[in-house]
Amino acid sequence: MSAELLTPDPKALIEMVIAVSILIGLVLVGRKPVARRFGAGIAYALWLVPLARMVMPPLSGPVSWMSVLGLAPTTAMSTAAEAAAPAPAAHAGMAFVTHPGEAAGTVVNVIRSSTFDTEVAAPAASVLGGPDLAAMIVPGLLAIWVIGAACMILRNVWAQASFMAVVDREKSPVSPRLQALAEDVARQVGVKGKLRVATSLISTGPLVTGLLRPVVLLPAWFEDDYDRAQQRAALAHELTHIRRGDLWALQVAELFVACLWFNPLAHVGRRAFRTDQEAACDSDVLRSGAASPHEYGATLLKAVRLSFPERLPSAASLPLTHSLKERMRLLAYPVPTRARRLAGLGLTALLGSAALVTTASVTANADERLDGQPVRLKIENATLYIDGAEVKDRQFVVLGEPFNHPDPMANDEIRHLSEKISMETRKFVVPPPMPPLPPMPEMPAMPATPHVPAGVHGTHLDGGDGSDEQHVFIYRSEDMSDANEAEWDAWAQAYEARMTEWEKVVDQRVAAWEEQYGDESDAANAELEARIDGLTQDLEMRVDAAYGNSFESRMDDVAASLQTLAVSCRDANLAKGEARIMNQAVAGGEALSVVCVQGDATRLSAPETLAVIEGSDQLCDEEKKAFGKTKSSRRVIEITK
Numbered sequence: 001m002s003a004e005l006l007t008p009d010p011k012a013l014i015e016m017v018i019a020v021s022i023l024i025g026l027v028l029v030g031r032k033p034v035a036r037r038f039g040a041g042i043a044y045a046l047w048l049v050p051l052a053r054m055v056m057p058p059l060s061g062p063v064s065w066m067s068v069l070g071l072a073p074t075t076a077m078s079t080a081a082e083a084a085a086p087a088p089a090a091h092a093g094m095a096f097v098t099h100p101g102e103a104a105g106t107v108v109n110v111i112r113s114s115t116f117d118t119e120v121a122a123p124a125a126s127v128l129g130g131p132d133l134a135a136m137i138v139p140g141l142l143a144i145w146v147i148g149a150a151c152m153i154l155r156n157v158w159a160q161a162s163f164m165a166v167v168d169r170e171k172s173p174v175s176p177r178l179q180a181l182a183e184d185v186a187r188q189v190g191v192k193g194k195l196r197v198a199t200s201l202i203s204t205g206p207l208v209t210g211l212l213r214p215v216v217l218l219p220a221w222f223e224d225d226y227d228r229a230q231q232r233a234a235l236a237h238e239l240t241h242i243r244r245g246d247l248w249a250l251q252v253a254e255l256f257v258a259c260l261w262f263n264p265l266a267h268v269g270r271r272a273f274r275t276d277q278e279a280a281c282d283s284d285v286l287r288s289g290a291a292s293p294h295e296y297g298a299t300l301l302k303a304v305r306l307s308f309p310e311r312l313p314s315a316a317s318l319p320l321t322h323s324l325k326e327r328m329r330l331l332a333y334p335v336p337t338r339a340r341r342l343a344g345l346g347l348t349a350l351l352g353s354a355a356l357v358t359t360a361s362v363t364a365n366a367d368e369r370l371d372g373q374p375v376r377l378k379i380e381n382a383t384l385y386i387d388g389a390e391v392k393d394r395q396f397v398v399l400g401e402p403f404n405h406p407d408p409m410a411n412d413e414i415r416h417l418s419e420k421i422s423m424e425t426r427k428f429v430v431p432p433p434m435p436p437l438p439p440m441p442e443m444p445a446m447p448a449t450p451h452v453p454a455g456v457h458g459t460h461l462d463g464g465d466g467s468d469e470q471h472v473f474i475y476r477s478e479d480m481s482d483a484n485e486a487e488w489d490a491w492a493q494a495y496e497a498r499m500t501e502w503e504k505v506v507d508q509r510v511a512a513w514e515e516q517y518g519d520e521s522d523a524a525n526a527e528l529e530a531r532i533d534g535l536t537q538d539l540e541m542r543v544d545a546a547y548g549n550s551f552e553s554r555m556d557d558v559a560a561s562l563q564t565l566a567v568s569c570r571d572a573n574l575a576k577g578e579a580r581i582m583n584q585a586v587a588g589g590e591a592l593s594v595v596c597v598q599g600d601a602t603r604l605s606a607p608e609t610l611a612v613i614e615g616s617d618q619l620c621d622e623e624k625k626a627f628g629k630t631k632s633s634r635r636v637i638e639i640t641k
Contacts, residue, residue, distance in 0.1 A: 013142075016054065017263065023050040024269045031276060040279035042345055047273050051256055145262070152258035160211070167209060167217060171198035178223055178231070182216065185235045189288045191243045197235075199223075205303045208238040211247050226302065229291070233299035236290035240281050249277065294489075301488045377563050377639040382597075382604060384566055391570045395597040395604055398637065399623040402558045402592055421535050427528055435513065437506050441498040447487035557586045559639050562594075569596035579609040581618050593623055 027046045035043035174182070174197050182197045196215040204219050216238045219225075226234065241247065253273050260266035286293060378385040384396040561584040568582060579597045586592050595613065597603045613619065613627050 013145075017260065020050045020054050020260065021263060021265050023053055024265045028265075028269060028272055031272060035276070035279065038345075038347075040276065040283045044273075044276040044280035045345070047253075047269070047276065050269070051252065054256065054259065148261045149258045152261050153255065156254050156258070164210060166202060167198075167200065167215065170202050171200045171215070171217065172220075174199055174218065175223060178218075181228075181231060182235050182239070185232055185290055186239050188290050189236055189240050189243055189285070191239045195239075206234045206238055208241045208247065211251060214242045214247060216242075226299070229295045230299040230302060233285070233291035233296045234303065236285045236288065237281060237296075237299075240284050240288070240290075244281060244284065246277055246281065250274075294493075297492050298485070298489060301492070302485065305485075305488075377566055377637075379566070379635075379637040381635060382601060384569065386566060386570060393598055393600070394569055395595075395599065395601060396566060396569050397595040397597070397604070397627060398562065398635075399593045399595065399619065399626045402562070402586075421532055424528055424532050424535065435509065437509060438502060441495075441502050444491060444494055444498075447491055554586060558592060561586050561592045562637070563639060565592065565594050565596075569594070572596060574598035577603055577606065577608060579603070579612040581612070581616050583618060593619060595627060 027050060031043045031046055034046060173179075179195075179197060183195055186192075186195050196210070196213065197218065198215055199218045199220050199222060201220050203217055206216070206218050206222065208214055208216050216235065218234075222231070222234075253270055257266045257270050282296070285291060286296060291299065376385075376387050379396055379398060382395040382397050384391040384394050565582050565584050572580060574580060574596070575598065577597075577599050579595060582594050582596055584592045595609075597609055599606075603609055613624055616624075619627075
């Protein structure tokens with residue numbers, strides 16, 4: 001079960017659901033192009049990404065993409081910060097910005113750590129309207145979630161146990177000839193161990209079931225209605241499911257959907273997952289050589305034609321006839337080469353890992369805390385707030401402007417280099433867009449089903465779980481269906497020919513466009529990239545020389561030091577009206593100085609306080625002047641971890 005599902009943190013659960021939903025959506029969008037380009041097996045492997053995100057524990061990361069997208073719960077910024085016009089500049093570590101606020105003479109410093117992108121305290125309260133309401137609603141929602149998941153899991157377990165009981169009761173042994181054929185096919189596809197093959201009237205199409213003791217279940221008329229090549233193909237498909245462990249993968253998918261039972265994307269993803277699972281199995285069967293593409297396609301069509309509509313437990317079996325339409329389309333595409341499949345696997349692993357690390361870093365960013373440091377610090381004029389609570393009987397004055405930093409663009413050489421880089425960037429050669437590709441050929445009309453004479457049994461059938469096909473009839477008389485079978489074979493060959501011709505045209509147009517524009521633009525841009533790289537390196541060296549490599553670490557140190565001083569002021573044992581000067585060393589040998597005063601704001605102008613400031617040998621003249629300016633100006637400093 002998900003690492004987030006095992007924790008009571010509602011924010012972690014919300015972030016997990018959002019991240020998994022986004023990943024499911026990406027897989028749904030990319031699965032078909034990936035299958036056509038790299039093979040059905042690679043498309044099937046894409047489903048590991050949302051599953052891995054669900055069970056992955058939080059990872060520490062420098063950036064929370066949930067906050068970037070505005071999806072993470074946040075608390076409100078202060079009025080002064082909301083009124084700020086410019087956006088804060090981003091730095092590694094802490095980010096600082098100084099700008100005018102609403103009132104004249106007000107200076108607002110907003111300091112936000114990139115380790116914690118946003119305020120994350122009490123996420124449920126911010127979403128649900130308040131801590132009291134959240135305390136009542138959140139446990140109820142979590143209980144509903146868990147109860148729904150438990151009900152789905154129990155229903156699937158009961159359905160599978162009931163189905164297996166029926167199979168054990170109704171199955172019959174196959175003939176020695178069919179058993180020998182199954183064992184031969186099992187050796188070819190790589191299935192080891194005792195082989196269980198049986199016939200039954202339970203299902204009208206071949207399927208495999210049984211999680212712990214798999215059994216290939218064939219319809220009672222399988223040996224009479226399927227020729228030997230079709231029997232090999234059907235057995236190869238079901239036995240390949242066993243070799244691949246697809247029944248176990250199906251149980252994992254059912255557990256995944258049960259944990260997200262309220263999410264429509266999970267149910268849509270399950271249907272697509274089953275289609276990709278069957279298509280990947282088809283691909284493995286063809287690679288094993290157990291059946292030719294023509295024989296295999298004919299077997300799939302016959303299995304659908306000879307099947308009755310039935311409701312089998314979705315979590316208990318893998319029928320041969322699932323999602324025929326999409327699988328037939330994939331069979332019409334050329335089989336990807338081994339090099340292309342390996343390239344697709346590598347690309348999938350790379351992008352999947354990046355997506356996992358990115359989305360899993362959300363919760364880690366929210367959960368991290370610096371030991372001994374407040375999560376939120378606000379200094380409004382001289383009033384101190386720590387984690388939202390005002391510190392009574394304390395005035396806290398920061399001397400000087402510790403967060404002011406030089407503007408790199410004020411340096412003429414650096415500004416000139418930046419302008420040159422911008423000019424060079426505008427010279428990049430962009431080739432014209434690729435001409436429109438021809439539309440994919442439409443699937444030809446499927447053959448009509450002959451009239452059903454009186455006395456012959458027929459059945460209306462859909463094309464499998466999740467399919468919209470409703471056009472297949474079943475005939476018990478084989479001679480009545482031979483002509484129709486030939487029409488289906490011709491239909492499949494015609495569609496395959498259309499797709500092959502269309503792909504040739506597409507490849508030719510893409511190759512022509514790349515030959516005409518690809519090399520030309522690459523050569524022109526290579527020289528530009530080299531020049532820009534050189535200018536960028538020069539710019540970085542000049543910035544380092546002008547402002548030092550330790551600027552960002554200094555900003556981090558200043559913010560951390562200010563937090564330490566604020567806590568020290570709050571906890572200090574001061575006499576009534578006492579003013580105490582506090583210092584904290586920061587990077588570069590500098591010192592951050594503050595004045596901590598016991599009492600209300602009037603104590604800042606008291607003669608005793610002014611005497612302490614003027615008589616201090618810990619403060620320089622500039623810091624003493626800064627204390628006087630603080631009384632006549634307004635300043636807000638906020639630090640959010």
